[in-house]
Amino acid sequence: MNVTIVYDSIFGNTASIAKAVAGGLQGGNQIRLATVHEAGELDLSNTDLLIIGSPTRGFQPTPQIQEYLTGLRNFPSSMAAAVFDTRLDLETVQPAPLRWVIDVGGYAADRMAAALTHQHIELRGTPAAFLVTGNEGPLKTGELERAAKWAGDLSRNAEEALK
Numbered sequence: 089m090n091v092t093i094v095y096d097s098i099f100g101n102t103a104s105i106a107k108a109v110a111g112g113l114q115g116g117n118q119i120r121l122a123t124v125h126e127a128g129e130l131d132l133s134n135t136d137l138l139i140i141g142s143p144t145r146g147f148q149p150t151p152q153i154q155e156y157l158t159g160l161r162n163f164p165s166s167m168a169a170a171v172f173d174t175r176l177d178l179e180t181v182q183p184a185p186l187r188w189v190i191d192v193g194g195y196a197a198d199r200m201a202a203a204l205t206h207q208h209i210e211l212r213g214t215p216a217a218f219l220v221t222g223n224e225g226p227l228k229t230g231e232l233e234r235a236a237k238w239a240g241d242l243s244r245n246a247e248e249a250l251k
């Protein structure tokens with residue numbers, strides 16, 4: 089299976105998750121990992137699975153990821169997609185009422201999933217969220233391992249769908 093991972097990252101946490109996702113994909117996959125700044129150049133014509141990752145900022149993916157999603161063109165009709173975001177661990181947010189505001193505001197992964205569906209791109213797996221314990225990180229302990237596991241499950245699911 090041919091997998092392209094496109095991500096944005098300001099402080100490096102989403103980049104670390106993207107690398108863990110690449111590492112967790114099943115053997116036998118051809119994997120390309122690109123930042124959203126490099127992604128415009130990529131030819132997606134052989135891509136079976138496009139994985140997109142973004143930090144959640146102001147309840148949204150970054151403007152660059154939003155632009156990438158709305159500008160997606162020339163992808164094969166058989167291409168499926170999966171999404172993940174990074175976001176604050178609500179347990180670390182103070183004062184507590186702010187947790188409610190953040191949660192009600194929503195997250196990048198759901199917005200990316202909606203944008204892909206809008207483009208009639210089928211989603212694989214469940215949108216994933218990986219937690220940071222402060223605005224600039226670090227990632228919560230165990231999130232890299234969880235990202236690798238998510239990727240393994242995802243690639244099994246996507247391989248099945250290709251059969």
Ligand SMILES: Cc1cc2nc3c(=O)[nH]c(=O)nc-3n(C[C@H](O)[C@H](O)[C@H](O)COP(=O)(O)O)c2cc1C
Pocket residue numbers: 096097098099100101102103143144145146147148174175176177190193220222223224225
């Ligand atoms: C300006 C700004 C807005 C943010 N907005 C949200 C938000 O709405 N929800 C949330 O869960 N985290 C929010 N965060 C925390 C980010 O999700 C966190 O910075 C990001 O996961 C780090 O990823 P990166 O290191 O790849 O940039 C925000 C952080 C910044 C700096």
